[in-house]
Amino acid sequence: MTTTSTSTPATSRARAVPAHVPVSDADPFALDTLADPNPLHEALREAGPVVHLSRYGVYALARYEEVHTALVDWQSFCSSAGVGLSNFRHEEPWRPPSLLLEADPPRHDAPRVVLEKVLSPRALRRLRERWVADAHDLVDDLLSRPATTRGGFEAAREIAQAFPLRVFPDAVGLPAEGRENLLPYGDHTFNAFGPPNELVARGTGHIGRTSAWVAAQCAREVLAPEGFGAQIWAASDTGDISPQQAPLIVRSLLTAGVDTTVHGIGAVLYAFASNPEQYERVRAEPRLLRVAFDEAVRWESPVQTFFRTAEGDVRIGDTVVPDGEKVLMFLASANRDPRRWEDPDTFDLTRDPSGHVGFGMGIHQCVGQHVARLEAEAVMTALLERVERIELVGEPRRHLNNTLRAWASMPLRFHTA
Numbered sequence: 001m002t003t004t005s006t007s008t009p010a011t012s013r014a015r016a017v018p019a020h021v022p023v024s025d026a027d028p029f030a031l032d033t034l035a036d037p038n039p040l041h042e043a044l045r046e047a048g049p050v051v052h053l054s055r056y057g058v059y060a061l062a063r064y065e066e067v068h069t070a071l072v073d074w075q076s077f078c079s080s081a082g083v084g085l086s087n088f089r090h091e092e093p094w095r096p097p098s099l100l101l102e103a104d105p106p107r108h109d110a111p112r113v114v115l116e117k118v119l120s121p122r123a124l125r126r127l128r129e130r131w132v133a134d135a136h137d138l139v140d141d142l143l144s145r146p147a148t149t150r151g152g153f154e155a156a157r158e159i160a161q162a163f164p165l166r167v168f169p170d171a172v173g174l175p176a177e178g179r180e181n182l183l184p185y186g187d188h189t190f191n192a193f194g195p196p197n198e199l200v201a202r203g204t205g206h207i208g209r210t211s212a213w214v215a216a217q218c219a220r221e222v223l224a225p226e227g228f229g230a231q232i233w234a235a236s237d238t239g240d241i242s243p244q245q246a247p248l249i250v251r252s253l254l255t256a257g258v259d260t261t262v263h264g265i266g267a268v269l270y271a272f273a274s275n276p277e278q279y280e281r282v283r284a285e286p287r288l289l290r291v292a293f294d295e296a297v298r299w300e301s302p303v304q305t306f307f308r309t310a311e312g313d314v315r316i317g318d319t320v321v322p323d324g325e326k327v328l329m330f331l332a333s334a335n336r337d338p339r340r341w342e343d344p345d346t347f348d349l350t351r352d353p354s355g356h357v358g359f360g361m362g363i364h365q366c367v368g369q370h371v372a373r374l375e376a377e378a379v380m381t382a383l384l385e386r387v388e389r390i391e392l393v394g395e396p397r398r399h400l401n402n403t404l405r406a407w408a409s410m411p412l413r414f415h416t417a
């Protein structure tokens with residue numbers, strides 16, 4: 001990366017960048033950077049509170065304070081022009097915008113209130129027992145295979161993917177057929193927040209098919225009674241939302257609720273596999289389990305970045321970001337900013353990770369976070385009971401995505417208690 005203190009108008013929609021703003025020609029979406037993003041994050045944090053990324057003609061925030069401030073200030077950093085690189089003021093979105101993620105108040109609020117209620121800790125209580133039993137089943141099943149305790153098994157697939165796919169589609173009320181479309185659809189959607197690089201190109205073969213399947217699952221008659229989907233539709237009977245809004249809100253659940261939890265569970269598995277003393281600690285003190293998932297989300301940041309768009313000329317410190325400019329927020333970098341966190345690169349269950357921005361912050365903060373926590377807690381509860389030690393038996397391999405930090409392969413061996 002090169003940073004200079006002079007601005008160069010090397011942007012696609014060239015506009016003067018304030019002279020004192022450091023400029024970087026680094027590409028956060030280059031494959032080698034996605035494979036190992038933390039060095040770039042550090043360089044951007046050190047370059048200044050606001051940096052201009054000349055390749056994409058966007059501003060970037062990589063420090064905790066600025067990221068946090070921008071996330072909370074939804075009036076100045078709007079979402080309705082898209083939270084990816086593409087600017088809906090100038091470009092047609094690739095799919096109808098999300099009523100939650102890609103909306104600002106007041107349009108954002110009714111969908112948000114409905115989904116908040118459907119996914120509230122109180123509403124999820126009825127699922128806990130079943131999900132813990134399902135996690136025990138899955139772990140027992142794994143442990144009954146010799147490979148799990150002797151050779152090694154593919155934890156990215158057999159746990160991180162398998163568990164959410166076992167419980168979440170049922171909780172939504174999806175039919176059994178076609179569920180294999182969920183991960184590819186989500187993966188492409190998260191890629192599409194970035195530039196049209198080869199990761200996005202890889203999705204073009206399936207996205208017509210997978211997004212048509214997802215759209216079809218949002219219809220009322222497809223969704224099982226009592227699931228999250230049916231509960232969203234029920235809110236259209238009381239007038240809290242319109243019948244036109246309901247399917248798009250179900251779509252949000254299906255888009256945002258699968259890959260994210262898969263990679264969140266992958267993060268906590270990797271955290272324990274690579275920090276065995278932390279696993280020992282949580283085994284000795286199971287109440288630490290509650291903090292383990294959030295610390296893993298801070299440490300790995302399954303959702304690495306989101307964009308906002310400046311609504312009016314927006315001041316950040318002594319920089320004015322001009323109206324309509326895209327601002328890339330590095331959630332992952334904020335979550336490892338040494339200005340905010342002591343020993344930020346360490347996965348440490350004795351710290352208080354609250355305040356991390358891995359779920360975002362403010363009015364758009366992850367509405368599904370209680371679902372994600374419940375899934376992760378169910379998995380960890382089952383593991384703690386039967387697994388004494390988690391051993392990494394091979395080099396794990398990243399799954400690259402323009403937005404997500406993920407594992408393609410994580411070979412583990414479980415040592416039973």
Ligand code: OVM
Nearest residue numbers: 098100101251252255256
């Ligand atoms: C949505 C959506 C899609 C992807 C991510 C997300 C992290 C939301 O369609 O609402 O939130």
